[in-house]
């Protein structure tokens with residue numbers, strides 16, 4: 001029987017995200033009910049949520065605050081009542097603030113922001129940015145995840161996004177965006193953030209099946225065993241996709257979402273992770289090997305590791321050879337359980353890969369027994 005797609009998965013898009021079916025097939029093939037499934041590069045949390053929905057326990061980590069916020073919102077779901085009450089309270093609090101305060105903050109931001117958002121929308125976002133406790137509070141983290149998923153998007157196709165015209169998956173650079181908006185005479189529309197959040201919460205939280213609560217930490221994959229001491233020797237299955245060799249920089253692509261979570265009002269690189277996009281293969285494979293080593297103390301002796309990987313500048317044989325070498329450096333008896341499977345990157349994902357990532361139009365799937 002095919003399961004219905006749960007809208008919670010799509011709360012916020014993520015570059016190189018797994019399709020849910022990829023996770024479900026591997027979770028069903030290589031783990032049992034109540035086993036622990038883990039993803040050290042969890043992105044938008046597909047492995048975690050899909051494993052929980054399949055009756056497994058699940059945990060994961062990512063170094064990027066956007067990935068942490070979205071994945072943990074999925075792993076520790078609040079109730080709809082908790083979220084709607086909090087939205088109403090936040091709206092009331094906002095209405096008691098002095099509008100001049102937000103005007104001053106708007107004017108202090110780079111020009112990008114004033115063309116990206118309608119003035120009152122930006123004031124509401126500035127308030128929410130200042131008050132939401134997304135690191136520690138379950139309901140507020142969920143609200144932050146809803147905002148991250150709607151912060152920018154295709155204004156011409158939907159009224160669901162807060163920004164001027166922009167792709168939904170990644171945020172383009174400020175200068176490019178400003179030029180594009182000016183050349184095409186595009187202006188942001190008024191969006192009432194608080195009023196839009198309630199139906200968004202309903203859509204994401206309705207019809208959620210009962211399932212376990214997952215664990216998510218914001219940490220480097222190389223250090224996960226220190227952050228999950230209770231999971232030592234507990235993990236039956238890993239389903240993961242590390243950053244691909246020389247393909248993209250998550251931190252730059254997510255810069256506006258990172259700003260909303262307290263980051264700088266401009267794209268940065270290397271403040272969140274220096275491993276998003278390794279250009280040199282030797283550094284990249286060192287990082288991948290160290291990540292397996294970081295994970296090793298958490299794995300059961302019978303564990304399986306499922307990896308999806310792509311790269312620029314390596315053909316599929318070389319990618320397979322290098323990955324096997326990295327896994328065997330940590331798990332000397334590791335073997336491939338299945339022939340590696342190749343899939344072509346198509347549709348929107350391929351289009352987003354193309355501008356900066358010419359050449360990476362395939363991904364490989366591997367299943368290792370360690």
Ligand SMILES: C[S@@+](CC[C@H](N)C(=O)[O-])C[C@H]1O[C@@H](n2cnc3c(N)ncnc32)[C@H](O)[C@@H]1O
Nearest residue numbers: 016017018041043044046063064220221243273
């Ligand atoms: C290919 S994406 C994972 C996408 C994920 N499979 C999904 O479905 O959304 C790779 C992830 O690795 C994260 N990352 C980069 N460097 C990291 C590090 N040193 N430790 C942990 N995560 C890291 C990036 O932030 C990004 O979210």
